[in-house]
Amino acid sequence: MATLRDVAREAGVSVATASRAINGLGNVTAPTRAAVMAAVKKLNFVPHSGARSLTRKKTDTVGVILPDLFGEFFSEIIRGIDLVAHESGMHLLLGNMHGSTHETAAAIAAMRGRVDGLLVMPPDLKPELLSDYLDPTLPTVLLNYDAGSLDLPFVAVDNYRGAYAMTEALLASGARQVVHIAGPKHNRDARDRQRGFVDAMAKVGGVRNPAILPGDFSEESGAKAARLLVEGQLPADAVFAANDQMAVGLIAGLAEAGKSVPDDIMVAGFDDIPLARHLNPSLSTMQVHIDRLGSTAMMLLLRILRGETLGAASATILTPALVARGTTGGVASAHTPA
Amino acid sequence: MATLRDVAREAGVSVATASRAINGLGNVTAPTRAAVMAAVKKLNFVPHSGARSLTRKKTDTVGVILPDLFGEFFSEIIRGIDLVAHESGMHLLLGNMHGSTHETAAAIAAMRGRVDGLLVMPPDLKPELLSDYLDPTLPTVLLNYDAGSLDLPFVAVDNYRGAYAMTEALLASGARQVVHIAGPKHNRDARDRQRGFVDAMAKVGGVRNPAILPGDFSEESGAKAARLLVEGQLPADAVFAANDQMAVGLIAGLAEAGKSVPDDIMVAGFDDIPLARHLNPSLSTMQVHIDRLGSTAMMLLLRILRGETLGAASATILTPALVARGTTGGVASAHTPA
């Protein structure tokens, strides 16, 4: 592969001039520039971005660290990020923490020198740990994570209000015994959603200790909850799953047990993954524009990179919207509002 | 941010020794190493991967260039790639050609110096153009693309055989008038699937010019095809969509028009996206393990990086499997074999 020196030699100029010509700096005469460009073409020269970023101290790349890469949730986030990043000529370096704390540290460390900024989504990490790993000099925006004491900008979904609203809606639809399927124990989203559910049950429904089944956001755990519900004879006329994935498993499990949704029991989820409106009956859920989570975070990061100093005060809270569909007795067919 | 020189100064050794200690080279005494490590801890030193890759001529990163980032298809590919890459300590740099040829060239060029190898999926690019953009010295594996003359290893799905098999199955189920919804005109996958359909119709069904409706792989274009079908009074007892996405739109469109699937008309797709088995009736389709497409390609690339020289001969063709579900009159309920 040709280097800048090769090009300079070929064009009969110095490396400085070659560099200037290639980067379109003003102080080069037209003939000189033409000669350099001809050499570039001839040698098929492409600048080595790694070397370039070393001196420029800019990589035009942002690191994205996600807990996993599974499912539509993450692909939508990435799409949202890419949408904004691409417009600014930024590249995306993917890091995956694969669920382990140790890997998270490694993923963050590996980013040093490769990226100009970081987008991190650490749903089950303690803030203190996170601050140990993070480089304070590296612009960072948190995804779906309110790191209060860290003073980092973040973008989050108002899980509490969303869960509260959904629970309220279920009660308004006539449900009396609403059961919640919780998400992973130390997942923040899951905990906030559970709090919203519990509070709404208490304040709106007048129920003190509503039934809560364990779950882990997986489809399988939703199916398991269905079995618990049916075999355990847990009285319920509505189930609010902490995410759509579990709601999907739940519905399948209930169908197997001969329960009809929504006639015997109503079901609601959270996230509004694309699949939700294609189910039959279609799934009532809290709509989160997942891609906006990514694009908003990326826009915040870009502002920091442009020189603004943003702290936790610049956080953006996205409020999810209730989408009533078939599983809560709404429109029975698929293809309700997208 | 601390540099290696800072660490060396702090530990009272030379940069060479510091480097050796940090990288675990043998020729450093235990006390010296301890001193260096203490300095690393104290200064919070993290090696600058950019600088490191400059001398090592290794970035531990692979570039992934995809036509788009939309939908489950791509997220599954990325997941498959990541799975293998992660095991080898590799990172993923995402490039997106956003549909344009010009962007493709830019995306590939931007990778120089940032990656050790490339995974490219150029579904609607001519081989000659592609070879112009590609750096012959950079290990490259093609995704879902047979670039015959280029002598590059690739991983592809046997679209032709898959489409042939599905068409055959539809005919075997009693369909007489099968209509195909094609994908984008210059998309290779789409063309191969169409060929498979046409050939099967001719050889197995004895039909010369089977009806083919245009499409572009989007759900919307599937819905449009449904309208054409119904309003145009095109006689059909089965529709084979070139991908699942279109099949989904088609089914919704047919439902709106009052047509029942599979009683009035059978429907089949291609890809087996996760959504397929959750539809009601569940969607018959050709199962492609999309994630394997990614992981297989990544494994090929790793072999090249380890020194093996692989050409087009190392190509892997993944054969899709037929999954008969509800939309072709198979098991009517959701949750057929995963």
Place this chain on the structure above:
DNA sequence: TTCGCCTGTGTAACCGGTTACGCTGTGAAC
């Protein structure tokens, strides 16, 4: 004519690591 300035170009330092090579001091072999 001389001075100064401005423009175009070259030299070399630098970014932050790695590593070839050279130097020093120790212990074993003679």
Place this chain on the structure above:
DNA sequence: GTTCACAGCGTAACCGGTTACACAGGCGAA
């Protein structure tokens, strides 16, 4: 007591770009 091998460490070159600074030559002003 030399000689020699070798282990441990330092110096400096290098990766491939960018850019501060120096410098040469052309021009207008005095």
